[in-house]
Amino acid sequence: MTPTIPGFSYDRVPVADGVALHVAVGGSGSPVVLLHGFPQTHLMWRHVAVGLADRHTVICPDLRGYGASDKPADPDGTAYAKRTMAADVVALARALGHERFALAGHDRGALVAVRAGLDHPDAVTHLAALDVLPTLDMWDVLHGTTAAVGFHLYLMAQPPGLPETLISGAPDAFFGHFLDLWARDPQALPADVRAAYLTASREAVPSIVADYRASAGIDVAHDRADRDRGATLRMPVTVLQQDWGAALGYDAAALWRAWAPDLRHVTVDCGHFMAEEAPGRVSGALRELLRR
Structure with missing residues (x-):
């Protein structure tokens, strides 16, 4: 059975023509x-979400193209633009009754969050x-042999066909590699959660590549x-990063x-999956942000 966030209810919410997001919602109070x-998938927030739910309505979707959310085709290269994915998030919040909300994202989700903050400043409070x-800065800082750390960025940037074929040939090896x-602390990704991530990624190779x-x-x-x-970005912003x-x-x-x-920029001493490796640190930073 796929793990879930304890105490959260699950639903599918239409956000665009032919696209619905799988979402977990819990708690009460101002929306995050x-x-x-x-x-x-949304499961990466399982610890933080429960921790914030005592004072906030916490909304954890699978992004379009990931997890149990819809995975539309991408014939013209716009279906997985962060502008499109950010519009999904705003539509999701509105469908759940929230015109304004705080927004936090990790990795790809952070890129969607930044685009939402730029495109929808009246909706995103923090x-x-x-x-x-x-995104623009990410490409600018990668150069020389140090860019090898981002080999997957270059692989999935290639035209449709080759990346999907290569990754689909050994999806568990590819996604499991990351x-x-x-993860600096492998125990932060227990076997059932790791298996859920691999299953979800295996079933979403074309949409992940399109993203x-x-x-x-x-x-x-x-x-x-x-x-x-x-x-x-007009709103208060907190960034947590490895060095x-x-x-x-x-x-x-x-x-x-x-x-x-x-x-507020903070360097943290943990692995990339910080919401799972250091949930207390992440929850504390989010609570502090929401007080600004």
Whole structure:
């Protein structure tokens, strides 16, 4: 049986023509939407969500293309643009009765959260991003042999066909590689949760690739247009990151501050899956953000 978030109810909510999101909802109070990363599902928030539910309505969807949410085809390269996925999130919150909400995202979910904050500033009250850089900056800092750490970004950026074929040939090896490599504490990903992530990813290879492909194309164009017009995130922003800047030679806080003038940037000492490896630290940072 697929694990669930204890005490949360589950539903499917239509958010766009032909697309519904699988979502877990729990708690009561001001709304907080939590967006998962790769190669995970909403389950990555299971500890944090329960911790926040005493004071907040916590909404944990599977992003389009992931988990049990719908996985539309992508004939023109826009179905998995972060602009499209951000619109899903706003539509989901509204369908659940929330015009304004706080938003936190990890990894891919953080990129969706940033786009939602830029495109829908009147809807997003607070924003948190876990262990990622904005798309435009991410590509700028990868260079030379250090870019090998992001080989999957380049693989999935290729035109349709080859990436899907290669990954589908050994999906558990591919997705499991990242679960094993990026978790500093393997015990944070128990066997049933790890199996759920692998099953969900195995069943979503084309849409996951399309999500990454968008980040090498249309998402960059959207970010560049926003940078050129001086757009920034108007809401309070918290970023939690490993010290990738020291490893790859850039100032992560400075890159984020260009997008988020009201920024709290924190370097954390844990693995990439910090909501599972250090849920208390993440919950505390989110509670602090929501008081700003």
